[in-house]
Amino acid sequence: MTLFWIASIVLIALSGVMIALPFIKKKENNDAALRDELNKALYKDRLSELEEETEEGLVENQQELIDDLKQSLLDDIPSEKHVSESAALNPWVVIVPSMLLTIAMSYGLYAKFGAADDVAQWQQVSSNLPALSKKLMSPEGAALSDDEMQDLTLALRTRLHVEPKDATGWLLLGRIALANRDIDTAIGAMNKAYTLKNDDPDIMLGYAQALMLSQDPVDQDTARATLGKLVQRNYMDVRVFSLLAFDAYERKDFAAAVRYWSIMQQMIGPQDERYEMLGRSIENAQKQMGIAPSDAKSVSVSINLAPQVTASPDAALIVSVHNADGSPVPVAAARYPLGTFPRTVVLDDGNSMMQGQKLSQLEGYVVRVRIDNDGNVATKEGDWYGESSAAKMGEAVEVTIDKQY
The missing domain is CATH 2.60.40 (Immunoglobulin-like)
Incomplete structure (x- = not known):
């Protein structure tokens, strides 16, 4: 907000200078002096014409015409009272009210239409980005409310506008979009993160997760290839095999689905509450393959x-x-x-x-x-x-x- 007030004061000061400039900077020419010079020039021209007319015999009383001409010259000189009243006009009488009107209209219109509260909230949200990001990345990240998710999205977009090469920021934005089922935004954000840092396992996983939700077969093939790279690198994350199992089941490759779910069981162990759920998924896939659950021993x-x-x-x-x-x-x-x-x-x-x-x-x-x-x-x-x-x-x-x- 400090920058806003400084900028607004500078702009109003410039407006004041523009208003005062015509009054402060006097004209180099003087209207009265110019009028006198013009009258003198006309007077001399007329004297020359009278002399020529007298020599030609067209004028009988030259002196009388000259007197009339002098009187006309005197009548065209403005009175001293009028000149003094004009000179006595103080320019600040115009400048000060104009400046006050400019200030009142500028801040009044901004207060009415400038969304000052929204700007203040936006700046506060941007300053809370580290805390919101930490909360999202923590195991309790699901505890973020809808308002906090919106605030985090706004803060991230602001940061990424300033620092477009922040791969972690794009990853966070993609995860938020996935949570909100905004597939297009998720794919776009994850793609930017992957472009910036294509060897980071978390980014690879997030990118594959977003592409898996796409309806484009090319995107899904890219997701499988990315997950395959993670498996080759021994990146043992349950989410990798969960995505592979889900994809295999959707493609009716039930044998592959069983294999991936079995690997997940091995990773989490029987003590995990998800173990039985995975067992039911395996049994369901085996039924699809025509294998009785009793025959599937491990x-x-x-x-x-x-x-x-x-x-x-x-x-x-x-x-x-x-x-x-x-x-x-x-x-x-x-x-x-x-x-x-x-x-x-x-x-x-x-x-x-x-x-x-x-x-x-x-x-x-x-x-x-x-x-x-x-x-x-x-x-x-x-x-x-x-x-x-x-x-x-x-x-x-x-x-x-x-x-x-």
């Missing part, structure tokens, strides 16, 4: 890490299911990023390794878990591992990694 493995175990963050977690007789050849296996512990993974027939033998056909089994440090499954030196006790199909098992090759 192995749930809870994995813990002993205190003495150390592993590189780039290491891989290899989980294998073997026949209960201790056969070294796995019936099913899966490889995961190391992640955090404790954690739970679930293996099913999709992880089967042997042709003609499915995991669900086992009556009993043991589970072995290994931390592969060098990325080569064939080498075991220095790797940590653990093994479960024998269990029957349908029973969950626990494995503690506490031994080293």
